[in-house]
Amino acid sequence: MADQRPPLPPFTEETARAKVQAAEDAWNSRDPERVALAYTEDSEWRNRDTFLKGRDEIREFLRQKWARELDYKLRKELWAFTGNRIAVRFEYESRDADGQWWRSYGNEMWEFDENGLMARRYASINDLKITADERRLAL
Template sequence: MTDPAVRPPVPPFTEESARAKVQAAEDAWNSRDPERVALAYTENSLWRNRDRFLSGRDEIREFLTEKWERELDYRLRKELWAYTDNRISVRFEYEWHDTAGQWWRSHGNEQWEFDRDGLMRRREASINDIPITAEDRRLTW
């Protein structure tokens, strides 16, 4: 039986395992399930998301709950940018609309650092938003 505290693939990363980790993150975030996503992080994981600093799974879960209440019909794509032994860098793009119906495309970069069990202990995200029309959407269900 697999230990639930271990999240394969685990470091050290190869190109193949780094791509698998990125795909797993994309799949989890597209579920828009804060509990599922939060389980990929260590109990004391540190985050910088734009101008917000978070510490620990509880804050991450709360942040994600608020995010997906505000960012409706969220759809994300992640792409491996680079990797080392226990770090992965990704670029991403996601689209969503607000409660007024305005669509947005958000672009950014993330730097991830993992513990030996494959849980993310640090996440640094820089994100920019641009308004788009519904017709300009590229990421649809």
């Protein structure tokens, strides 16, 4: 039997919100192994201008991401849902190795398989330099 990741589609507003919160919690763990388990073995990603296929590439991408995006903190918000798809808006803050703080804004489109694993994730992201005093997301 395939791994299941409830809540399962088709989504209601309640289950879509639970799915978004679970994703926020997992990403805030900054644990590539934990996060990768929410995706199908052959999941397709577009993250900015990077295209990934499968859990192994996702894990490596996340390892590199959190090695350079220090003190990462994320907030996600449900935007829309239907059937097996969810759209979210998000923002996260992190600092680079030189101490520069960034706020990144974006939108994601998610598509899930019948077991609640994400089969597709398409993310568009924009970055804004901020000062430490402008941070909104506490660690």
